[in-house]
Amino acid sequence: MTLRLAEPIARHSIASDHPVQLATPLLEVHPGLLLKFESDNPGGSHKVRAARFIVRSAIASGDIVPGHTTVIEKTGGNFGFGLALACQAHNVPVELAVGLEFSAVKRRCLELFGARLIGLDMLERGATPREVVEWHLEQANELERHYFYTDQFHNPASVAAHELETGPEIAMQLKAWPEVKKLTFVSCAGTGASLTGIATALKHAGYAVDVVLVEPQGCDSRNGIFTSHKLEGMSVGVVPPFLDWNLINEVRTVSHEEAMETRQTLARTLGFIAGNTAAACLTVAHTLARSASCEHKVLSLMYDHGLWYLR
Structure with a gap:
């Protein structure tokens, strides 16, 4: 299969007026299915965008010295x-509490990146x-610490990062498909920041956007129903x-087995190993892409790569 690639773009850093290369590839990995490779970000996922935005904003406000x-x-x-990564350039140490599950x-790579993992005895x-x-x-x-708690689940800069950076970046790259007028955005939600920010930005860019929220089998986030799962x-x-x-048009659920089958298929056919959440979203996106057209594409994210999750 020949992949269609949008040209990377140069954007501007919040911290300077000098253009920096922020764009990750946007590929048509299957007819009608566009995949934004956030796994190509420094740090290997889309989360670096929110982290970078939060840290820069906190430094600008004086909350981080x-x-x-x-x-x-x-x-x-x-x-x-x-x-x-965001803190390293500013001489700001990072301490993380990471669940043992x-x-x-x-966890090993976080230490390699320079973070200090805390509370292991408490977690045990x-x-x-x-x-x-x-x-x-x-x-x-x-x-003897002066802490700044980034609090990603309550920090609105997480949404701003995707509304002001990721979403406009995708809109710019979509110019490689000038005939596209409508997008079905297939996404999941942890904090919901990337879904909300990207969908809002794409709507502001003039696209008709339907959003399909993907959840693990047995979960219903709207009603606070969660089961144990591996996604x-x-x-x-x-x-x-x-x-x-208000952005959500449809909710679909995926089993862990379905997601792993999709991950294996993607690896064998295209050579990319998707993370668990990306694989779950791609399970749904691949099905929806069957009804795509020149004017209507399905869009999803490669949130991170799957190497983290191999046992």
């Missing part, structure tokens, strides 16, 4: 990579990552705080 402040967060990994490979005794962060914030004086990064146990439900 380089050389003095330590950033702290609870994360399953991807947002942590983004924080480690998340990929051991991610049954504490949650949130409780680890709360304890460290309460003990900041004793620990890390989606339906994470809380109603997505930034998800604009």
Whole structure:
């Protein structure tokens, strides 16, 4: 299969007036199915965008003082990579509470990226990552830390990152398909920031956008119903705080087995290993692409690569 590729674009950093290369590829991986390869970002996922935006905004406001402040967060990994990268250039240390159920490979790589993993003894005794962060914030004086809690589930800069950067970037790349007028955006939601930001930006760019929310089998985020599942990064146990439900046209559920079958097919046919949430979304997107046309494409994200999740 020949992939159709949108040209990368240069955009401007929030921190400077010099253009930097931020674009990740947009590929037509199957007739009618466009895939934004966020796995090509530094840090390997779309989460680096929100982390970068939050850190720069906090430095600009004085909430983070380089050389003095330590950033702290609870994360399953991807947002942590983004924080480690965003903070490194500003001499800002990062401390992360990562649940033991998340990929051991991610935990090792977070340390390689320069993050300090905290609260392991607390987590082994049954504490949650949130409780680890709360304890460290309460003990900041004793620990001789001046913490800034990025709090990705309550920080609106997460949405702004995707509404002001990712969404417009996709709209720019869609010029490679000038006939497209309508998009079906197939997405999942952890915080809901990327779905809301991207969908809003694409609508503002003049596209008719239908949004299909993908959830693990047995989950219903709108009504706060969650089951244990292996699709890390989606339906994470809380109603997505930034998800604009007015954007959602349809909800579809996917089993772990279906997602893994899609991941295997993508790897064998195109040579890309999708992360679990990307594979779940692609399961739905591939089906919907059968009704795509020149004017109507299905769009989804390669949130991260699947190497983290191999056991």
